[in-house]
Amino acid sequence: MSxxxxxxxxxxxxxxxxxxxxxxxxxxxxxxxxxxxxxSRIPEAxxxxxxxxxxxxxxxxxxxxxxxxxxxxxxxx
Amino acid sequence: MSxxxxxxxxxxxxxxxxxxxxxxxxxxxxxxxxxxxxxSRIPEAxxxxxxxxxxxxxxxxxxxxxxxxxxxxxxxx
Numbered sequence: 001m002s003x004x005x006x007x008x009x010x011x012x013x014x015x016x017x018x019x020x021x022x023x024x025x026x027x028x029x030x031x032x033x034x035x036x037x038x039x040s041r042i043p044e045a046x047x048x049x050x051x052x053x054x055x056x057x058x059x060x061x062x063x064x065x066x067x068x069x070x071x072x073x074x075x076x077x
Numbered sequence: 078m079s080x081x082x083x084x085x086x087x088x089x090x091x092x093x094x095x096x097x098x099x100x101x102x103x104x105x106x107x108x109x110x111x112x113x114x115x116x117s118r119i120p121e122a123x124x125x126x127x128x129x130x131x132x133x134x135x136x137x138x139x140x141x142x143x144x145x146x147x148x149x150x151x152x153x154x
């Protein structure tokens with residue numbers, strides 16, 4: 001099974017959610033992308049359907065938006 | 078480890094998220110509660126901090142609100 005990808009932006013909600021997702025799914029099953037640190041990954045996240053972070057994109061391409069930390073517009077702007 | 082609890086209300090977003098969460102975490106690690114079918118569980122969900130469904134309450138009590146399906150007010154009202 002390919003990994004799920006957790007997109008975040010270093011916000012406090014993101015860090016808390018990241019910890020929870022790692023506990024639930026296991027770090028070995030996750031790609032973790034900080035789009036605030038690595039802005040070149042933002043188009044990839046948007047293409048995947050990420051509308052806000054933190055978000056988890058499953059291996060089959062579904063996007064689970066978790067909580068509401070920062071809108072993509074906040075991260076990009 | 079105690080199980081995480083997935084609260085939902087039978088909405089289409091909920092059903093999709095339920096499928097994703099089961100795939101990610103495994104059904105054996107989840108309690109699944111449909112608060113639309115079992116309204117007596119609504120106070121429990123609210124006490125746990127669930128503000129909208131679908132939501133996943135981790136075994137350590139953190140609430141991950143997933144997407145935005147229906148507000149608790151919509152389900153209760």
